[in-house]
Amino acid sequence: xxxxxxxxxxxxxxxxxxxxxxxxxxxxxxxxxxxxxxxxxxxxxxxxxxxxxxxxxxxxxxxxxxxxxxxxxxxxxxxxxxxxxxxxxxxxxxxxxxxxxxxxxxxxxxxxxxxxxxxxxxxxxxxxxxxxxxxxxxxxxxxxxxxxxxxxxxxxxxxxxxxxxxxxxxxxxxxxxxxxxxxxxxxxxxxxxxxxxxxxxxxxxxxxxxxxxxxxxxxxxxxxxxxxxxxxxxxxxxxxxxxxxxxxxxxxxxxxxxxxxxxxxxxxxxxxxxxxxxxxxxxxxxxxxxxxxxxxxxxxxxxxxxxxxxxxxxxxxxxxxxxxxxxxxxxxxxxxxxxxxxxxxxxxxxxxxxxxxxxxxxxxxxxxxxxxxxxxxxxxxxxxxxxxxxxxxxxxxxxxxxxxxxxxxxxxxxxxxxxxxxxxx
Amino acid sequence: xxxxxxxxxxxxxxxxxxxxxxxxxxxxxxxxxxxxxxxxxxxxxxxxxxxxxxxxxxxxxxxxxxxxxxxxxxxxxxxxxxxxxxxxxxxxxxxxxxxxxxxxxxxxxxxxxxxxxxxxxxxxxxxxxxxxxxxxxxxxxxxxxxxxxxxxxxxxxxxxxxxxxxxxxxxxxxxxxxxxxxxxxxxxxxxxxxxxxxxxxxxxxxxxxxxxxxxxxxxxxxxxxxxxxxxxxxxxxxxxxxxxxxxxxxxxxxxxxxxxxxxxxxxxxxxxxxxxxxxxxxxxxxxxxxxxxxxxxxxxxxxxxxxxxxxxxxxxxxxxxxxxxxxxxxxxxxxxxxxxxxxxxxxxxxxxxxxxxxxxxxxxxxxxxxxxxxxxxxxxxxxxxxxxxxxxxxxxxxxxxxxxxxxxxxxxxxxxxxxxxxxxx
Numbered sequence: 001x002x003x004x005x006x007x008x009x010x011x012x013x014x015x016x017x018x019x020x021x022x023x024x025x026x027x028x029x030x031x032x033x034x035x036x037x038x039x040x041x042x043x044x045x046x047x048x049x050x051x052x053x054x055x056x057x058x059x060x061x062x063x064x065x066x067x068x069x070x071x072x073x074x075x076x077x078x079x080x081x082x083x084x085x086x087x088x089x090x091x092x093x094x095x096x097x098x099x100x101x102x103x104x105x106x107x108x109x110x111x112x113x114x115x116x117x118x119x120x121x122x123x124x125x126x127x128x129x130x131x132x133x134x135x136x137x138x139x140x141x142x143x144x145x146x147x148x149x150x151x152x153x154x155x156x157x158x159x160x161x162x163x164x165x166x167x168x169x170x171x172x173x174x175x176x177x178x179x180x181x182x183x184x185x186x187x188x189x190x191x192x193x194x195x196x197x198x199x200x201x202x203x204x205x206x207x208x209x210x211x212x213x214x215x216x217x218x219x220x221x222x223x224x225x226x227x228x229x230x231x232x233x234x235x236x237x238x239x240x241x242x243x244x245x246x247x248x249x250x251x252x253x254x255x256x257x258x259x260x261x262x263x264x265x266x267x268x269x270x271x272x273x274x275x276x277x278x279x280x281x282x283x284x285x286x287x288x289x290x291x292x293x294x295x296x297x298x299x300x301x302x303x304x305x306x307x308x309x310x311x312x313x314x315x316x317x318x319x320x321x322x323x324x325x326x327x328x329x330x331x332x333x334x335x336x337x338x339x340x341x342x343x344x345x346x347x348x349x350x351x352x353x354x355x356x357x358x359x360x361x362x363x364x365x366x367x368x369x370x371x372x373x374x375x376x377x378x379x380x381x382x383x384x385x386x387x388x389x390x391x392x393x394x395x396x397x398x399x400x401x402x403x404x405x406x407x408x409x410x411x412x413x414x415x416x417x418x419x420x421x422x423x424x425x
Numbered sequence: 426x427x428x429x430x431x432x433x434x435x436x437x438x439x440x441x442x443x444x445x446x447x448x449x450x451x452x453x454x455x456x457x458x459x460x461x462x463x464x465x466x467x468x469x470x471x472x473x474x475x476x477x478x479x480x481x482x483x484x485x486x487x488x489x490x491x492x493x494x495x496x497x498x499x500x501x502x503x504x505x506x507x508x509x510x511x512x513x514x515x516x517x518x519x520x521x522x523x524x525x526x527x528x529x530x531x532x533x534x535x536x537x538x539x540x541x542x543x544x545x546x547x548x549x550x551x552x553x554x555x556x557x558x559x560x561x562x563x564x565x566x567x568x569x570x571x572x573x574x575x576x577x578x579x580x581x582x583x584x585x586x587x588x589x590x591x592x593x594x595x596x597x598x599x600x601x602x603x604x605x606x607x608x609x610x611x612x613x614x615x616x617x618x619x620x621x622x623x624x625x626x627x628x629x630x631x632x633x634x635x636x637x638x639x640x641x642x643x644x645x646x647x648x649x650x651x652x653x654x655x656x657x658x659x660x661x662x663x664x665x666x667x668x669x670x671x672x673x674x675x676x677x678x679x680x681x682x683x684x685x686x687x688x689x690x691x692x693x694x695x696x697x698x699x700x701x702x703x704x705x706x707x708x709x710x711x712x713x714x715x716x717x718x719x720x721x722x723x724x725x726x727x728x729x730x731x732x733x734x735x736x737x738x739x740x741x742x743x744x745x746x747x748x749x750x751x752x753x754x755x756x757x758x759x760x761x762x763x764x765x766x767x768x769x770x771x772x773x774x775x776x777x778x779x780x781x782x783x784x785x786x787x788x789x790x791x792x793x794x795x796x797x798x799x800x801x802x803x804x805x806x807x808x809x810x811x812x813x814x815x816x817x818x819x820x821x822x823x824x825x826x827x828x829x830x831x832x833x834x835x836x837x838x839x840x841x842x843x844x845x846x847x848x849x850x
Contacts, residue, residue: 014462016453028441037439042465281714282707285728289706301728309725
């Protein structure tokens with residue numbers, strides 16, 4: 001497999017002022033085009049250091065993509081570093097000068113003279129026209145190897161990558177690299193590692209890599225092959241192996257989230273939902289309504305922070321609150337029922353608990369959360385005790401909202417006429 | 426100035442599955458501690474390549490911080506690379522074993538044996554206790570130089586950096602670098618750039634750098650000095666210059682957010698709040714309740730996605746909905762009043778609009794949002810038209826929630842007995 005190295009240039013990067021989203025974008029796109037990325041480097045706008053960085057990259061990779069430092073100001077020195085590396089002089093390219101002048105003229109803006117620095121290209125290298133901004137890119141060959149310079153502005157960089165680099169790189173790599181992502185909920189990374197030990201260690205092509213998220217794990221199954229059909233076949237076979245062990249935890253694939261799966265599955269089944277949230281304070285509703293099309297499923301919700309609102313809006317009885325307390329399975333159930341009745345939805349979710357940092361008791365320490373799902377034919381509820389680490393509030397809230405969605409997916413079939421459900425989701 | 430290099434380890438990074446937010450965090454923190462970052466490197470989980478990467482880093486920097494690859498699975502090989510670099514064997518450290526066992530025992534979870542891999546530390550190196558997860562960090566000296574290994578999970582990495590590395594690095598760097606951050610809302614980056622042109626261009630030490638966020642801008646004022654007192658004095662002077670121009674947009678400093686400022690200010694004034702959200706779907710409530718202590722201010726909220734819930738729960742009249750429509754100032758006002766009455770709070774906020782991607786009309790295109798703030802003595806409302814770009818839904822929702830908070834801050838004084846308000850916030 002051919003190797004491409006990514007070099008990100010910019011003092012704003014090494015100062016920590018800007019996230020280097022360009023490197024992530026390029027890594028993902030290169031993988032899809034059948035190239036391997038083994039190393040990335042980041043370097044400030046400094047001629048000597050950048051020249052060294054480029055030299056190292058070129059020594060160990062078949063292709064180098066550099067982003068940033070092509071602008072008009074004095075600290076943009078990427079083109080100078082390339083010239084130093086190639087041992088060539090920079091010269092002003094007339095076609096690039098015309099394009100830069102045309103860019104400003106087309107927008108009715110005056111052009112300051114420093115913009116012409118951007119038309120300085122090392123001799124023997126090829127300018128890449130920038131239709132999305134002013135700084136041209138640069139393409140240079142070094143023996144069998146190639147080096148591409150692109151602007152650092154993500155919008156311009158992405159457009160130029162797709163226009164010029166992607167076709168050239170796809171042609172050169174010959175093969176393709178294909179990834180399928182399985183999304184699992186309710187299993188930790190270390191338990192998954194034990195259950196799937198052999199598959200994880202012995203799978204080479206396709207490879208199988210686990211990634212841990214908050215309360216969930218995804219498995220990336222990646223295959224390099226000459227054709228898409230070959231890759232698909234080998235990945236399907238590997239998925240079969242994996243799912244024979246952990247299918248009960250599978251809730252989705254690719255870009256699926258618990259929220260998107262819930263919205264699409266409930267939408268297809270004609271189920272509607274209402275949420276009553278205490279400690280999550282609207283997070284569950286917000287995650288669901290972030291999914292386009294959610295209005296067909298989520299009818300509404302109540303953020304019931306005070307006992308008064310739990311009573312008045314959700315119909316949780318004062319007697320129950322006094323007897324069992326606001327942190328109880330009974331309260332979560334009454335909240336879920338209250339939300340369902342109030343909104344006239346098929347299902348209601350109730351969440352009450354202690355997100356912290358204060359408010360914990362011996363009986364209900366910080367991290368204790370009660371979640372209930374209510375339907376016409378009944379109600380299920382669970383008590384969770386989420387681990388409390390420093391700054392746990394957001395994590396407890398997120399785990400609560402995710403577990404509420406997982407419960408709604410898991411138990412929805414109980415409240416429908418036909419129960420065809422298998423597995424957890 | 427001493428130089429620190431950052432090495433990010435993980436195949437998920439070079440595959441482009443994960444943004445490398447750790448490197449950005451470390452760059453910014455190191456700068457504040459008086460260290461210079463000249464290079465960053467990223468490398469997959471591969472023993473040979475990682476060992477080379479570490480060797481290069483150590484050859485040109487005074488200190489190296491490595492994140493990632495310390496977990497329990499077979500592909501976590503950062504500790505092996507360090508051992509190879511140092512020419513030392515790995516040995517199982519009893520104190521780390523005990524800590525890992527205690528971590529699982531404390532959470533009532535079974536520990537799979539592979540977790541003990543995390544207690545393998547190169548001889549001569551020092552384990553750094555991880556109170557926030559299972560993988561210990563590692564600290565090793567190589568002559569005058571130091572190398573630190575931290576877990577890749579951002580939450581654990583940040584906590585361990587602050588606990589162990591920050592004090593050691595600050596002591597070694599001698600000088601200090603001090604940054605104050607001003608937070609402005611309601612002014613765009615280009616308008617700010619025009620208004621503050623001279624200050625932004627001519628300020629060297631302290632330097633003044635603007636960073637654009639969603640609907641807001643922050644100004645980072647950074648001064649390097651020998652003592653904290655000297656830095657403070659010079660920064661104060663610069664803040665005076667800046668605020669004489671843009672004080673009306675200032676809502677907070679440092680880590681303040683609109684939500685945290687609203688909660689602390691309303692809390693201090695004894696004001697309470699209730700939210701009625703349509704297109705934001707709980708986002709406003711969620712942002713407010715993410716702030717510890719918010720329960721004293723936000724009493725509750727209603728996510729009113731359907732007209733039925735706007736009528737039934739919030740008391741918006743059918744007549745009004747028919748006459749003026751659900752996207753109108755009148756509807757936002759009735760929702761705000763409804764929320765305030767329902768929860769018995771001092772103020773109510775109502776938000777209704779079109780977040781898209783569908784649902785826009787000629788009169789109310791996608792991006793149109795109506796926001797109202799209601800108090801006992803009246804109601805103010807505004808129509809917003811947020812720009813629609815690709816994937817605008819989340820952006821429109823976020824701008825709606827932020828503008829709602831800004832309006833609540835701006836108009837709260839209208840609904841109080843004494844009106845002492847000056848400026849926008």
